[in-house]
Amino acid sequence: MLHSTSPAPFSPFFFFSRHSVDGNIRSVTDKSDQSIVDPTKVIQLSWKPRAFLYKGFMSAAECDHVVKMAKDKLQKSMVADNESGKSVLSNIRTSSGMFLSKGQDEVINRIEERIAAWTFLPKENGEAIQVLRYEFGEKYEPHYDYFHDKYNQALGGHRIATVLMYLSDVVKGGETVFPSSEDTTVKDDSWSDCAKKGIAVKPRKGDALLFYSLHPDATPDESSLHGGCPVIEGEKWSATKWIHVLPFGKPKKEGCADENEKCGEWAAYGECDKNPSYMVGTQEWPGACRKSCKVC
Known part of the structure; x- marks a missing residue:
């Protein structure tokens, strides 16, 4: 665990400017009214991979607010094809999910600022x-977050x-x-069998796991292989x-085209209105199904 014994010259807290908020968001931010990162709450789990x-x-x-934003917009989760980079359905990943927009509201913007302060990225x-829901038996098989295809690497390089x-x-x-x-910890029966081999983290509301997919020299870290164990009880x-x-x-x-062959089907089911962030997008962040949604 990281500690700071003195407030000077280094303070363990990072503060962001205050923001006024209205409506339902106020109840989320009243308690603090500032984004704070406290390194004393960070536990170093592993160096191979680097995980905290x-x-x-x-x-x-904040957790409840994010769930509420996503709950009625979920779709079956997809994975990136290793060759084309396109999003495809796969039994490897059986959750449901959706994407929020960057800075979608005051709360999301605050969380994104906090992430940047913690990671120094x-x-x-x-x-x-991306918000995900896993119901009974749903899981994500072990995988890497860095990309194999050139399409996704062109969007901003590897995921670090x-x-x-x-x-x-x-x-x-x-x-x-x-x-x-490598994990020598003996885990009791409160852990699922899936989690008993290797470093593992139990989902606890409000906690956050940071791990790196690349080594400090920017080469892929194969020890960052990770997965989401099946949900046995609960959600x-x-x-x-x-x-x-x-x-x-x-x-x-360039031009007007869909990025997924299922765009027409999704549009017919009303997803252009139900999930506009993914389907339509914005001027700065165009959606994947603009042609089928008839916005280009």
């Missing part, structure tokens, strides 16, 4: 936050780091595990922020 756990990174109200290098925020407690299962890591909500080595952004689109 921040206890209480988000407040319960610029906000603009991060992808939009991942911040995984736990938005709910889970009765049993749902741990994040690094199966290639798991999480939010992921992937951070790249360079500012992250989509290439400028």
Whole structure:
């Protein structure tokens, strides 16, 4: 654990400017009214891979706010194809999820600022936050967060780091595990079998896991292989922020085309209105199904 014994010359707290907020968001931010990063709450889990756990990174109200924003916009989760870089359905990943927009509201912006302060990585290098729900038996098989395809690498280089925020407690299962890591800890029966090999983290509401997918020399770290264990009892909500080595952004689109062959089907089911962040996007961040949504 990291400690600071004196407030001078170094303070363990990083402060951001205050913001006034209105409506429902006020209840989320009244308690603090400032974004604070406290290194004394960070636990170093492993050096291979480099992994750190921040206890209480988000407040319960912030967690509930993010879940509420995502709950009615979930779709089956996809994975990036290693060759084309396109998003495809796979049994490797069985959760449901959606993407928030960067800085979507005061709370999301505050969380993104806090992530940047903790990781010392610029906000603009991060992808939009992805919110995920795992129900009974759902999981994410061990995988890497760095890319194999050239398409995704062109958006901002490799993913250098991942911040995984736990938005709910889970009765049993749902741990994040690094199966290639060395761990001599003897785990009791409160851990699922999936989590007993390698460094593992139980999902606890408000905690956040930071791990690096690249070595300090920017080469891929194979020990960063990680997975989400099946949920055995309860429900798991999480939010992921992937951070790249360079500012992250989509290439400028030429013409009017869909990025996914299912765009027409999704549009017919009303997803242009239900999930506009992904389907339509914005002028700065064009969506994946603009043609089917008839916005170009």
